[in-house]
Amino acid sequence: MNGTDPLLEVRDLKTQFFTAEGTVRAVDGISFTVEEGEIVGIVGESGAGKSVAASSILRLIENPGEIVGGEVRYRGETLVGFEQRDGELRERDDMLSNEAVRKRIRGREIAIIFQDPMESLNPVFTVGGQLREFIEINRDLPESEAREEAVDMLREVGIPEPVKRFDDYPHQFSGGMRQRVLIAMALACEPSLIIADEPTTALDVTVEGQILDLVEDLQQKYGTSFIWVTHDMGVVAEICDRVNVMYLGEIVEQASVDDLFHETKHPYTAALLDSMPRPDETVEELNPIEGVMPEAINPPSGCRFHPRCPDAREVCVNVHPENRAVAEGEIHPHRAACLQHEEVFRAGYWGSQPLDDAERAQRHRELTADGGGADE
Amino acid sequence: MSDADDVAFGDTLLSVDGLTKHFTDDGGFLGGLTIDMDDGFSVAYDRDSVRAVEEVSFDIRKGETLGLVGESGCGKSTLARTILRLLEPTDGNVYFKGRNLAEIGGEELRSQRKDMQMIFQDPQSSLDPRMKVGRIVEEPMKAHGLYGDAEGREERAKELLEKVGLDPQHYNRYPHAFSGGQRQRVNLARALSVNPDFIVCDEPVSALDVSIQAQVLNTMNELQAEFGLTYLFIAHDLSVIRHISDRVAVMYLGQLVELADKEELFENPQHPYTRALLSSIPVPDPRAKGTRGVLEGDVPSPIDPPSGCRFRTRCPELIAPPEYDLTPAEWENIRTFTRAVDRRAFEAASVDAVRERFFDDAVPYGEAGTVVDEAIGLVCTDDWESAATLLRERFAEQSICAREEPAYEVPTEHGDSRHFAACHLHKTDLDEVH
Numbered sequence: 001m002n003g004t005d006p007l008l009e010v011r012d013l014k015t016q017f018f019t020a021e022g023t024v025r026a027v028d029g030i031s032f033t034v035e036e037g038e039i040v041g042i043v044g045e046s047g048a049g050k051s052v053a054a055s056s057i058l059r060l061i062e063n064p065g066e067i068v069g070g071e072v073r074y075r076g077e078t079l080v081g082f083e084q085r086d087g088e089l090r091e092r093d094d095m096l097s098n099e100a101v102r103k104r105i106r107g108r109e110i111a112i113i114f115q116d117p118m119e120s121l122n123p124v125f126t127v128g129g130q131l132r133e134f135i136e137i138n139r140d141l142p143e144s145e146a147r148e149e150a151v152d153m154l155r156e157v158g159i160p161e162p163v164k165r166f167d168d169y170p171h172q173f174s175g176g177m178r179q180r181v182l183i184a185m186a187l188a189c190e191p192s193l194i195i196a197d198e199p200t201t202a203l204d205v206t207v208e209g210q211i212l213d214l215v216e217d218l219q220q221k222y223g224t225s226f227i228w229v230t231h232d233m234g235v236v237a238e239i240c241d242r243v244n245v246m247y248l249g250e251i252v253e254q255a256s257v258d259d260l261f262h263e264t265k266h267p268y269t270a271a272l273l274d275s276m277p278r279p280d281e282t283v284e285e286l287n288p289i290e291g292v293m294p295e296a297i298n299p300p301s302g303c304r305f306h307p308r309c310p311d312a313r314e315v316c317v318n319v320h321p322e323n324r325a326v327a328e329g330e331i332h333p334h335r336a337a338c339l340q341h342e343e344v345f346r347a348g349y350w351g352s353q354p355l356d357d358a359e360r361a362q363r364h365r366e367l368t369a370d371g372g373g374a375d376e
Numbered sequence: 377m378s379d380a381d382d383v384a385f386g387d388t389l390l391s392v393d394g395l396t397k398h399f400t401d402d403g404g405f406l407g408g409l410t411i412d413m414d415d416g417f418s419v420a421y422d423r424d425s426v427r428a429v430e431e432v433s434f435d436i437r438k439g440e441t442l443g444l445v446g447e448s449g450c451g452k453s454t455l456a457r458t459i460l461r462l463l464e465p466t467d468g469n470v471y472f473k474g475r476n477l478a479e480i481g482g483e484e485l486r487s488q489r490k491d492m493q494m495i496f497q498d499p500q501s502s503l504d505p506r507m508k509v510g511r512i513v514e515e516p517m518k519a520h521g522l523y524g525d526a527e528g529r530e531e532r533a534k535e536l537l538e539k540v541g542l543d544p545q546h547y548n549r550y551p552h553a554f555s556g557g558q559r560q561r562v563n564l565a566r567a568l569s570v571n572p573d574f575i576v577c578d579e580p581v582s583a584l585d586v587s588i589q590a591q592v593l594n595t596m597n598e599l600q601a602e603f604g605l606t607y608l609f610i611a612h613d614l615s616v617i618r619h620i621s622d623r624v625a626v627m628y629l630g631q632l633v634e635l636a637d638k639e640e641l642f643e644n645p646q647h648p649y650t651r652a653l654l655s656s657i658p659v660p661d662p663r664a665k666g667t668r669g670v671l672e673g674d675v676p677s678p679i680d681p682p683s684g685c686r687f688r689t690r691c692p693e694l695i696a697p698p699e700y701d702l703t704p705a706e707w708e709n710i711r712t713f714t715r716a717v718d719r720r721a722f723e724a725a726s727v728d729a730v731r732e733r734f735f736d737d738a739v740p741y742g743e744a745g746t747v748v749d750e751a752i753g754l755v756c757t758d759d760w761e762s763a764a765t766l767l768r769e770r771f772a773e774q775s776i777c778a779r780e781e782p783a784y785e786v787p788t789e790h791g792d793s794r795h796f797a798a799c800h801l802h803k804t805d806l807d808e809v810h
Contacts, residue, residue, distance in 0.1 A: 045585040160673065160719035174674050175448075204447040204612060206671045209656035231585065234615075234658030257662045275590040277619035279657040280664065282639065286619065288590035292555050 005076070006033035007225050008057070008110075008193060013070035013080065015049075015056045022297045026052040028249035029070065031323070033332070034193065039219065039226040041240035041257070043233065045272075047293055048246040050229045054197050056080070057227070058112055059101055074193070079105065107138050111186035115198040117178035121170040127181050128154070128166030131188065138189045153184040157214060176207035180214070187218060197229045212239055233276060237261060242332065245269050248304045249296050251323050254335040265326050265336035267311045303339065306355070311340060313352040321345055383473055383573075389438040389606050390459070390574060395468035397429040397451075397458045424679045428454040430630045431468070438573070441600065441607040443621030443638070445614060445653070449675060451630040452610045456576045459608070460492055461485060472574070490520045493567035497579035499559035503551040509562050510547035513537065516570045536565040539602075541595050557588035561595065568603065576608045581616060593620055614657050618642055623793060626650045629686040630678055633798045637791035644789045646797035648693045672715060685800065688777040689715075695800055697774030705738035710748065714767040717755060724755040747771070776800050 011031045017024040026049045034040045042050045056067050059080065069089055072080040079101060081092035096105070106112075114120050122130060128150055135153075136146040147166075154162035157180040170178060179199055186194050196215075200208040216239060219226065228240055236243055236257065243260045245253040245268065253266040264270045271289045291308045294300060300307050306316040316339055325333035326341040339349040383389050428451045436442045446452050457463045459470050461477050470477040472492065480488065493516075496502040503512055513533040523529045534544035540561040551559055560580060567575050577596070581589040593616065599605060611617050617624055617638075624641045626634045626649065634647040645651045652671045671690050676682055682689050696707040713734040716722055724730050730752050731739075740748055747770045754763035772778060777800055784802040788795045 045587060155721070155723075158721070160721060162720070164720070176674065205614070205656045205658075206447060206652060207674075208658070209670070210672075212658070232658065233586075233660040237660050237662040237664070238658040261660070261662055272587060273660065275587045276660060277590070277593070277615040278660065279615040279618060279642075279654070280659050280661075282642070283619055286590035286594055288594060289587035292557065292588065293585075 007036050007038075007075065008034040008227075009071075009073045010053075010057065011071040011073075013053065013056055013072060014068045015052050015061055015065060016068050017065045019064055019297075024296045025249050025299065026065070026296055027056060028296075028299075030244070030246070030249075030251045032244050032251065032254060034225050034227060035331075036192075037219070037223045037225055038241045039228055039239050041236045041243040042227065042229045042246060043231065043236050043243060044246035045231060045293055047248075047296070049249040049296070050231075050246050051197050053246070054112070054195050054227060054229045057195060058106055058110060059098070060112070074105070074110065077105075107134070107191065108189045109191055110193045110195065111189070111191040112195040113179075113182050113186050113197065113199045115201050117175065117182050118170065120182055121178060123170055126167050126169055127173060128168075131181065131185055134185055135188050149188070150184075153188055154181070156218075157181070157184045157187075158210070159184075176203055176210065179203060179207075179211060183211070183214065183218070187222070187224070190222060191224065193225045193227065195227045195229070198231070200235065201230070201232070208235075215239065233273060234279075245272075248293060248299050250304060250337065251335075252305065252337045254323060254332075256330050256332070256334075259327075259329060259334050263327065263334065265334060265341070266338050267309050267340070268305045271308075271310065303337070312355045313339075313349055314355065315339055315347050315349055315352040317355070319345075319347045321347075383438045385439045385604070386437050388435045389473065390436040390608075391471040392435070392459060393433050393469045393471070395429060395432045395455070395458060395470060396427075396466045397454055397463060398425040398427050398466045400425045427678050427681060428630055429458060430681075432627075432630075432632055433468075434625055434632065434635055436574075436606055436608060438606050439600075439604055440622040441609050441620055443617040443624040444608060444610045444627060445612065445617045445624060446627035447612060447653075447675065449678075450627045451678070452612075452627055453578055455627070456494070456578055456608060456610055460489075460494060460576060462494075487520070490516070490522075490570040491572050492574045492576070493570065493572040494576045494578065495560070495563050495567050495580045497582055499556055499563055499583065500551075502563060503559055505551055508548050508550055509537070509542075509554070509565075510534075512551070512562060513565045513569050516566060520570050522570060532569065533565070536568055537562075539568070539599065540565045541591075555588070556584050557592055560584065560592050564592075564596070564599065568599065571603075572605070574606045574608070576610070578610045579612070580609075582611065582613065589616070596620070614653065626653065629675055629681055631686055631798065632796070633687065634796065636788070636795040636797075637793040639790040640788055640793070640795055644795075646786050646795065646802065647687075647799045648691050648801070649687045650797075652692070673719065682778070683773075684776070684778040684780055685782050685798065688772070688775065691777065693801060694772070695775050695777050697771060697776075699774065700740070700742070700744040700771075702740055702744060703738060706740040706744070709735050709738055710740060710744065710767075710771055713748070713751075714764075714771060717751065717760060717764050717767060720760055724752075724758070727752050727756050730755060744771075776803070 012029045013027055014029055015027040017026055030053060042053060044050050055061055057072055061067055067080055069082045070080060077096060078092065078094045079096060081095040082089050083092050131150040131153065132146045135141060135149050136143060141149065151162050151166060159165055159177060159180055173181065200211050203211065230236060240257045242256050244251045247268050253269045260269065274287045275289055277283055277286060289308055302318050302320055303316045306312040319339060321337040321339050323335045323337040324344050326336045326344050327334040339345045339347045342349050432455060444452050458465050465478055510530065510533050513536055514529045517523050517529050517532065523532045534547055537544045537547065542558060542561050554562065581592050584592060600607060609620055621638045624636065624638050625632050628649050634641065634650045645654055655670055670692060673690055676689055688694055694711055696702050747766065751763040751767050782798045782800045784797055786795050786797050786802050
């Protein structure tokens with residue numbers, strides 16, 4: 001491993017769910033990297049595939065879901081790796097076994113924090129006991145030392161009276177406190193990467209603020225990298241270094257946080273930012289994105305955003321844009337999947353006929369017909 | 377809508393006066409029974425009450441949107457339900473068009489309800505999955521005997537579906553065929569079906585994605601203008617509140633702490649809690665310099681709320697007790713130390729280590745210094761309980777914040793509405809103390 005390799009590299013990752021209604025292409029060929037000490041955001045609306053992408057990295061996908069292609073590499077090890085052989089997609093030989101992922105990677109190298117802490121903590125064991133056991137097993141410490149370590153961790157993440165609270169059960173903790181316990185648990189084995197899946201969504205703003213502060217402090221202290229999954233552009237702006245915007249299973253824009261907000265290159269990102277009420281200024285009229293996100297079973301042709309896109313043209317209906325570099329960035333190029341960037345895509349966007357509103361609404365209605373028609 | 381009791385736009389439509397709601401633990405016959413084994417075998421019978429809403433007063437004017445914001449558990453929803461008499465108030469009055477809702481009952485209350493409707497947070501569970509949306513919208517009309525026969529009601533329902541941005545053709549569909557945003561529109565149509573004057577919206581867009589949220593908020597604004605509606609809009613999201621409200625009330629632990637015009641509240645907040653809340657919202661702009669996480673700890677229990685100002689246990693601007701003559705830096709150290717001891721947030725290795733950690737830049741002298749020294753001594757002998765009690769009794773509980781309930785009107789800078797802030801910092805003769 002040389003110094004320029006990213007900590008984590010995801011290439012063309014695909015995860016699908018095989019349901020009675022058809023194949024749901026929840027994650028459809030996404031690529032991104034995480035560098036050492038970086039906080040990388042994955043942002044999008046519900047159903048965009050953010051959480052499935054996060055879980056796929058640690059191979060936590062359960063039936064009827066399956067990772068069906070692509071590659072995930074972490075520090076020279078292959079967590080996920082598929083290759084074409086005899087016309088068929090197969091797991092590569094260098095892909096780690098389930099046991100190796102479970103024993104060596106999860107928790108020790110890459111930890112994950114979920115949105116609902118009540119689901120991650122066992123209600124019939126004490127909080128301290130669960131944390132102690134986790135440390136005991138993963139770090140091979142004797143029980144008494146593991147207990148001391150657990151108390152220290154609880155204090156570190158700001159649990160009041162950690163010695164006394166050690167023997168409390170999860171239901172005796174508030175939501176914010178439980179989320180702190182999970183952060184303590186994630187940090188306990190000093191992993192290099194923590195995947196946080198909407199960890200502050202269920203919390204109040206003041207508690208969310210406390211947690212974000214805590215994460216920033218801990219990140220500086222331990223140099224941990226984060227993948228932060230969220231739907232909240234405010235949280236992205238606060239803590240992320242780089243951001244991936246997801247729409248219907250694909251990454252449509254990828255940039256440093258400043259470029260994403262101030263040099264926006266994809267109409268979906270722009271529309272998302274435009275539709276939000278703001279806390280720091282009074283917005284008289286909101287500009288909502290038309291319609292709803294279609295199902296991932298039968299995504300729209302061409303660019304998947306075209307039925308809702310204010311800038312869509314004829315060519316967008318037929319040509320599917322890859323997520324390509326469209327501008328320089330600080331370290332990584334600014335990528336966007338939009339044909340407007342003619343100099344990169346050369347699909348004849350500007351010469352193409354703009355889709356008028358009626359046409360777009362019609363297409364949208366067809367796509368979401370079983371969902372009760374367009375929202376507007 | 378040509379009742380004699382019609383209220384003109386801008387006049388008070390609803391007036392809440394000293395409204396209080398306490399819940400007692402209805403654990404059955406033996407629910408409040410406690411047996412103290414340490415003390416021989418004494419049996420005690422007492423019921424703790426959760427003081428969910430306490431002494432809340434405000435007015436809502438016809439045609440306006442009053443935003444009600446606060447963290448989870450602060451009593452927002454209880455307040456809304458008590459106003460509508462879905463819950464019996466423990467104390468206080470609610471006047472709707474001048475009539476005291478707390479006093480009427482039975483049929484009179486029922487018919488009054490058609491003027492007041494409610495929309496709930498979860499659009500899924502507030503619609504009956506076995507009813508077609510047409511029937512859902514017609515149900516309240518039927519209950520109040522409006523729009524004559526079935527035909528009249530169907531026509532009205534279709535008209536309403538169109539008004540809220542749905543296709544009237546969907547009259548015969550079931551709720552499951554709609555998306556979350558569309559379901560919330562069905563809820564809106566149902567609420568509008570009886571021509572209400574006043575709608576309580578309890579977190580109506582919290583469960584929706586941002587892009588859908590904007591669609592629904594815009595529709596609500598249009599409906600308000602068209603039907604002359606008055607909204608009490610409850611939300612925890614300050615961005616949504618800022619967008620939709622005319623005036624905003626901030627609630628903390630069952631009480632209103634601040635009430636002002638939207639612009640005034642966001643640009644000139646006068647209560648430390650409001651300021652903390654505003655500064656903790658993540659701003660969707662990476663160039664915005666934010667301070668966040670300014671509040672420590674959790675909201676105290678509403679069973680035994682702090683005396684005086686309920687926010688004082690977490691307030692970053694708790695007022696120093698006057699008798700010690702402390703400098704601001706000394707007081708800040710004492711405050712930080714008191715809360716750290718309360719939370720046992722550090723390890724007390726030695727007296728010097730504790731002193732260095734908390735009182736490095738400003739050491740209190742005199743009586744205050746003696747109390748601090750005593751507390752540090754207690755902490756180092758591992759007697760946290762006594763140290764916490766000592767500090768609390770000698771400092772925090774001597775503050776005016778602990779001894780008097782605050783209620784002040786402050787000068788307005790934006791707009792012309794009155795601005796209320798429940799904080800002793802606005803007590804005028806206090807200037808030299810702080």
